[in-house]
Each structure stands twice: as structure tokens, then as C-alpha cells.
Amino acid sequence: MRDRAIRIANFSGYLGDRYTALAEALDGDPVDVLAGDYLAEVTLAILAARYRRDPARGYVEYFLDQLRPHLATLADRGVKVVTNAGGFHPAALADAVRAAAAEAGVTLSVAHVEGDNLLADLGELAVAHPLTHLDTGRPLSSWDTTPIAANAYLGGWGIAAALAGGADIVVCGRVTDASLAAGPAAWWHGWDPGDWDRLAGAVVAGHVVECGPQAVGGNFSGFTAVPGMTRPGFPIAEIAADGGCVITKHARDGGTVTVDTVTAQLVYEIQGPRYLNPDVTVHLDDVRLSPAGPGRVAITGATGSPPPPTTKVAVFGQIGYSVVNTVYVTGLDVDAKVALLREQLGRDRPDGVELDVTRIGVPAEDPGSQWDATAAVRIMATSREREPLERFGLSTRIGSLYLQSFPGFFHDGGGELAVRVRPRIDYWPAVLAADVVPHRVVFGDGQAEDVPSPPQTSIVDQPEHPEPDGEPEGTRLVPLGTVAHARSGDKGGNCNVGVWTSDPAAWPWLRRTLSTAGLRKLLPETADLEIVRHEFPHLRAVHFVLRGLLGTGGSANLRVDQVGKAVGEYLRARLVPVPEELLEGEDHR
Template identity: 40%
Template sequence: MTLLASNYPNDPIDVLVGDWMSEGNMTVRAGSKIDGKIDAYEATFLEALEPALPYIARYRIKVAVNAGASDTKKLYEVVTKMVKNKGLDLSIAWISGDEVLPQLLSAQKRGESPFENIYTGEKLDDWQFEPIYAQAYLGGIGIAKAFEKGADIVVCGRVSDASPVIGAAYWWHRWARFDLDKLANAFVAGHLSECSSYSTGGNYTGFKDLEPLGWQNIGYPIVEISYSGEVVVTKNKGSGGEVSVNTLTSQFLYEIQGPWYFNSDVTAMLDDVWFEHLTTNRIALRGVKGALPPPTTKVGITAKGGYQAEMHWFITGLDVAAKARMIETQIRTLMAPHIHRFSHLSFQTLGSVSENPTNQYAATVDFRVIAQARKTSDLAPKFFVRPCIDPIMCAYPGATPHLDLRQAFPKEIFEYYVTLLPQSAISHQVHLPSGEILDIPPPLASKMYPKMQPSIEKTENSVNLRSFGEIVQVPLGTVVHARSGDKGSDCNVGFWVRHEDEYAWLRTFLSVDTMKGLLADEYKGGRIERCEFPGLRAVHFLLKDHLDRGVSCTSSVDFLGKNCAEYLRCRVVNVPKRFLARGKI
């Protein structure tokens, strides 16, 4: 924040926005609030804000963030005191209404809805965990009203990731709630910028091209939004990385669920989206259309899920599978009398030994033992860590346990359940420093959408793959970009290519059945949804319930779903030889 605010004379910005929320910290902060042991807001926001405050005040830059997490009022009080102590003339407002557990439980008791989990289809009555906290995703109109009433800094809890950008544009341009195309473009602009440097080269499969551009100093995205809703994305001057059609396609495909993109204020229709290169590091967003928002909004429910512990061994050299089988059998034998105490137990071999390795690290893999249980006593050392480490004298050749046992002792985990709540049940309010409270009504008009996004198992514009000529077997990622991410237990993964003829090949090749084959052992039988974005030369898949419950309690090391794309890109497939002549990614 200080970097951007202090450089205002050379690189002016009107509003600083920040997305501090994720499903991971939603659950952790919920637990913190219920336990009452520590503040339940995101303290790192204060670290970013404090040195930037003099510049924010001097240049009258507005700020909107969702760092309030589960304790927005407390964060408001801390920021207000910080500003006062510095003697700055800044007005602070805060947003409430995202905490909705009472409304949810009352509606459940009255039988108004089964509150189905939008990822798994489970009904809330059947969930084996007791909800302790629930947060609704709010839109950006409250932020806009706070700015309209003179607030300089607006702190929020669980507004959606893109809502600060929607609110800023709505306020700046004095839009109305029926300006759906404008709102939709601001919504997508918020999505493109919400994850900071992901739009300027972070988590981008073309990252090797960034080294000469300065990948040690990747910049921050800046979105320019006109009154008509046109969006141009650039980055702060003098920074590394790049803003390109490819970096924006990467971020665009991250975490979307299909061609309908929902927010409390608007639905963005993405079927015709594309990016236009204007000049270096200036890319225009095109083709986004707006539609009515749904009458509901997403709600994340947190429950105490129990406890988790893990232990690691190192396996080196030959016969990795047999060595892993040996140590697993020995550990299971010692755990047998009390293994029923665990709600989850798995043994995972992470990595593989390269052929004819030239150093010992290249010949070593990580063997991970992970267990979960409802009570901390069920993961006591005598039940978990001792059975994991006691076979040391009778284990495989070279058997070496990790000596850092901190993860082997139980830590609390949280279960996360996502459902929908009518926006009319939410008390969305703006709290001004004067004490005035503004009510933000739900949208005047809304539309019910089908539960499933539009999906086609294979393209309707197929071509004969033989027409591309000679093929070679290479990893898919040799010529195909990809990006993946999590939403609850769902994982999305989008693929795109650099040239139009490559897209004809890609969308013909990448069917749902092909995706199942590429996933191989990772495919567990779940539903796979598929759509195409021709303007991006992209094919997108939604892997339903793929991530073992999601980030807050998964047993996977890919707890954010980001490595699903990288796994799929290294799968060997038949690729037209002529594509390789254009250079590898």
C-alpha cells in the first residue's frame, strides 16, 4: 500500500482496494472469534496500512478492504485509533451484515430451505458437524454508500473478493443498480485484480518469460474503469512482471465456475469474453455482459472439525514403492488397537526419484503419514507419533524420520460448508463515524439460475485431429497454458493456447472423457463440467468435489487446488509437431 500511495505524483490512483479473505482464513478467524483468545481480524492489513496512511491522507486516496474477517467492528476501532494518533484527517466507516448464523439456523428450524451444500449436494440437516459461525458474501453497494457519505477508509468483513472494486466504481461514476453491463465489467475487473500479482505474472505458466522482465519485483495490477464500464488493466510503473493477454487469461480462469459469474450485485455473463492488447502492459477487457443478480448469496459455514497430525519419513534410492509399503505396514500394525479413533488416516508418497540422479536430494522422496480425529486425545503421542516413529530400527534400508515433530502433535482443523441464503434475510449496513447507520437493501430485481452451469462434454466445433499432421508425444504443458484453483471442495482448471489453429485442436482434444484420462489416479468418479471461452482460446473444467472437503481440513498437500493444473500439464499426450516449431512455453 505504501509503494502505491507514495508514488501518487508519478502514478496516481484513486482507490486502494485489498482482498484479505479466503476460505482458509474465514474458518480460522471464525474459530478465533468463537474461542475469544485473539482478535479475529487480519492484522497484516494494519502492517500494510500504517506506513501508507500519511500518503493516503495527503493525496486523498480512498481505501476499501475486507480485512475485517470475523471482527470488522474491532478492526474499525483499531484503524480509527491509529488514524487519530497520527493526527490525520481521515474518516473511517465499516460494513456489517455478513455474520448470518442466527438467520441461517432460524430458517433451518422453520424448514424454509434444506440449505444444500453447493459443492457436494449434502443437506445441512445431514451434516455431522455443528455450525459455530456463518458468513454471507456481501456486494459492493455498501462500500459505495460509505464513500458517498464521505468515508475515506471502509473496512469490511466477508464482502466478496471483487466487491471493493464494484463499490469504488459504483461510487465514482454514480451508477445505478440497474446498470448491469457496467457493474458486470467492474465485477470482472475486481476478479482480475483481487489476487494482486496473479494478474502481472504470479502463478502464471509462462513465468520463464518474466525473468528478463524482473520476476523478483512483480508489480501490482491497476484497473481503470470508465463511466461506460470499459476496463483497462495495467500495473504500477517501474515494476517487474507484465500485464498481457496471457497473464490476464490466467487470472480470469482462476476460481470461476463456468460462464455465469455470480455476485450479490450482478451476474457477469462470460461467454464472449476476450482481451485486447492496447500497448505494452495495457490490456482491455472486452465482451462481458451483465445480467440480474441471483436472489441468494453464498454463505460459508464453519464448524469445529477436530484435530490433525502428520509425520514424515524420507525414502531414498531404489524400490521406493516397496519401502513405502514396508513402513506403512509397520505403522499400521502398531496403530491397529486404536486406529478406530481416527476419522482419517492416509499414507502418501510425495515425489519420485529421477533416473540416474546426480545428487542425493534428487534421489529422495517424502513419505507422509497424516491422521485426523474428532478429539485431541485421540491423536495423543502414544496413539500417533509413537507408532509412526517406533519402527525406526526395523524399517526399510536408509529409513530416516523427520526430526522436526511439531506437526506430529494435534492441531485444530475446521470443517467448511457452503450454501445459499436469500439476500432479503441479510441486514447489510454501513456504519459511519458520526454514528449514523445506513441500510443497504437487496437488489430490486433478481433472477433464479439453474443449479448447474452450462456444460458440454465435448466441443460442438470438432475437427479431425489427423488434419494437424505428424504428432509427437510430449507433456501437454509444452504448448498449453493452464491455471487451477479451489472453491470449497471443487477444483476448477482452465487451459488455453497461443494460436487459433491450436485452439481448434485443444477444444477437440479436451473432452470430459479426455480429462478423466488425464487425471488418471486422481479421478475419483466425481462429476466434471466443461465449457469453452473461444475469445480466450480456452477450455474450462470444473471438477466437482475433487479436493477432499477443501482448504480448511483437507488431507491433500494441494490444499488450494493450484497444482492440479501443473499435474495435468506434465501428462504426456499427442501434440501436432508443427505446434512445437513455434517454441515451447
């Protein structure tokens, strides 16, 4: 056990995050561990298709390219690296890292964590376990799709065991995002698996930094006040022995860390006040945030209880193919133009081909330029089989309409229309007893160590919060974003939206305004959806889960905003009645 806090620097929030981030983290403020998160649910779907084509790979090669130039520096400084870039084949990535180190003449110990990939055993598991859908409760046997991937969410104790065994680099598959911080913190401080409050604090820290620049102003509704947004840096979590932490960033980098940027990440992609993880159930409603100096925010008060007896298994299967293109509509009679386009493209469609035509935007009145008068029209064709979609020939149909469709019909002349059809991958979030999921660490010499299940589990329900009522008086209609921040994201087929205010005086108004009924009025597309609502008074936040808004998941739904990242900003643009006293003076967001 060490006296000082462990400093964990994130260098990736998703596959495709800034390539130079690992180098930046090494060149920045001193840290003990570099953590790279690559496996969003959509990313898993992409890697699943790659793994089918070449079972020798299936890992994130982007990470290996980022890492290779810095192996000597890591060895010299003793900085550890943990990542879930192993994807579907962490053993292969671990071997590739060892080969790169040998080529560079560097001695580094590399271990990998495995057990999450359950595809080979899925049929046998399904005999004893229904693998019910997390939201609907339906058994996996009712899914009319052949699974191509199945990965259980593992906790952080495998990472802790790998580091305790001397590993310098730990390669994982599908561990939870927060495990990339919780595992190193447990190793550093010598925690026990039953240290629920400490583990809860580390999971909170990991959740805040897992998405990289989002914690320092990226994707933040208050971005106009964030310095250095051209190139925001990556966050650092300083996790103390009691589980409390400070979130900060490399001092030289752009962006900022404030109570609001941390709140944005706390309410992002959660189930509710009870944040379920394989190692601990976190009680997020106990969390407190406070400034701890320039660019530093302290997180305290996190409490934990035993984790649930089940874990989530991300199951993917191919449900067909798709092709998508975009054209543009300008000026008057926009709805009639889009209707004509839909009718023309839909004529003589082969059986099984579905067409989704979505207008994006509304031309301005009395536009100041041609582009102010223009809206996009996104056209997606899908089918279960490849052949009908190829025979449909979406790009050819679009290209044939220039002289026979609406006036002003065009597509971007600087780019070609898409011809190649792409696989559509569906998502089934299954629930499986955690104690049947293997969890082991494999070291470079082939020695393996099994990771035991948690010493205790419990089922904890999400709290229920009463719906507020009452209407404010003396109000003015303004965009919700005038007085509130928001952040939205995806949890499978559900979209979550967190809305909060920085102004204590605005909190009673915000919670009354954002009742479930109030949200339905502001987001008409939720009219027929189940909505789960929770309050976080200490954060002055209201959190919603919009069940089914994203269909069955980001990799398969037909929405243009595929994973719901813009829903929060849409909500902030809606006009709401705000009391005049809340609009006086400075920005109250």
C-alpha cells in the same frame, strides 16, 4: 459521476501476501483506491477458530500493521482504502483503525460494512430456509457438525454507500473479492443498481486484480518469460464509466501484464461462463481481451444480467483434529518402503485415529545426487477427538523407527517433528435467499445505512457445450504445457482448471483434445468424479470444474495440494499427441 476511469490498485490477494505491498502501492503510480483482499475460504476457517478464542478480535491484524505507518500519507493524498480484512469483526477493526489514526494525529473517516456474519441467527434462519449445500443440495440439518461460523457473501453496494458517505477507509467482512473493485467503481461513476453491463465489467476487473501479483505473472505457467519475477508487482484496474477497463501495473515494478496473464486470472476459480455475484450475473463468454500498450490489457465486451435470488453462505464447523509430518525415502524399492512405513505407523492405533500416508515424487533413474534419488512421504493422522490423537503420538512413533524401518529412513534434521495437534475445520457452502441477509454501512458517528437488495433477480443456468470429437493426424507426444497454459484453484470442495492457448491455430486441437473423456485419461484421479466442462472461444480456453476433488473443502481435505493450486501444472506435464505443424517454430503457448 466523473469522466475519467477510476484507478484501483490491489495490495493484497490473501492473508500473508507481501507485507510491504501497501507501501509499494502508495509509492507507485497515482491511484484513487487501494484494495486489499484477505479472505480466502481457508483463511475464513482460520479466522473462525481465532474468533472463537477471542470474540473481541477475529479480524486481520496483519492489515492494521500494514496500514498504520501510512495513515498520514493516505490523508494527505486523499487515497481511499477498501478491504475485507474485517473478517468476523469489521466493527472492531474499524475502531482499531480509528484509534491508530487518532494516535498518529490524522483525521480519516472510517466506516465498516456488516451483515455478513449470520452465525447468531443461523438456527432461526434454518427454520425457514434449508441452507442447502451449493453442490449436493442437501440441507444444513443433515450436516453432522456444529457450525462455528456462517458468513454470507455481500456485494459492493455497501462499499459504494460508505464512500458516498465520505468514508476514507472502508472495512468489510465477507464481501465477494470482486466487490472491492465493483463498489468503488459504482461510487466513482455514479452507477445505478440496474446498470448490469457496467457492473459486470467492474466485477470482471475486480476478479482479475483480486489475487494481486497473479495478474502480472505470479503463479503463471509462462513465468520463465516474465521479467522481474523475483519480485513481481501488484496490478491496477482502470475502470471506465461504461464498465470497460484496462489492467496494468505500477511501471517501476517487476512482472508484466499480457493477454495471457489476464486470461489466467479470468479462468481462475469461476463457476463457468456465468459468473454469479450478489450484484450482477456476469457473462464471461462475452469478454474480449486485447493489448492496449506496453504492460496494458483492455477488457471489453462484458455483459451482465440480474443476479441470482440467492447468495452463498460460507459455513464452517470443526470436525476433529490433525497432525502432520514428513519423512524421506531414498533409492530402490520405494513402494515397498512406503508400504512398510504405513504398516509400522498404523500398528495399535487408538480407535478413531485415521492415517493418511502419501508419497510425493519418484526418485530419478541413475540419480546425479542423493536428493535426485529421494522422495518425500507425508504422514497425516486425524481423529474426531483430540485425546486419541495425542495418545497416538505420531511424532514419537516416527522417531522410534530409525533402527527398525526401511534402509535410509530419515526426516529433515534441520527441523523438529510436529507434536501439536491442530483443529480440522470443515466447510459447508450454503445457499440462502439474498433478501434475508442484512447489509448495512456503519459510519464513525454510529449512523447506519441499510443497503437495499438488487432491484431485480433472475436464475441463469450455465450454458451446455457439446463434447468435441475427432483425433488429429501426424502428431508427436509432448507435454500439454508445450502448447498450452493452465491455471487451477479451489471453489469449496471442487477444483477448477482453465486451459488455454495463445495460438489461434492451436485452438481447434486444444478443444478436441480436452474433452471430458480426454481429461479423465490425463487426470486418473477424476475417474469417479463429476466433471463440468465449458468452452471460452474468445479466450481460446477450456474450463473444467472437478467436483469433489478437494473433498469438502481446502480446510478439511487430506490432499497435500490442499486447495488444488498445482493441478493445472500437473495437467500441463501430461503427454498428449500434438500435430507437428503446431510444434514448428516458436512456443505456441
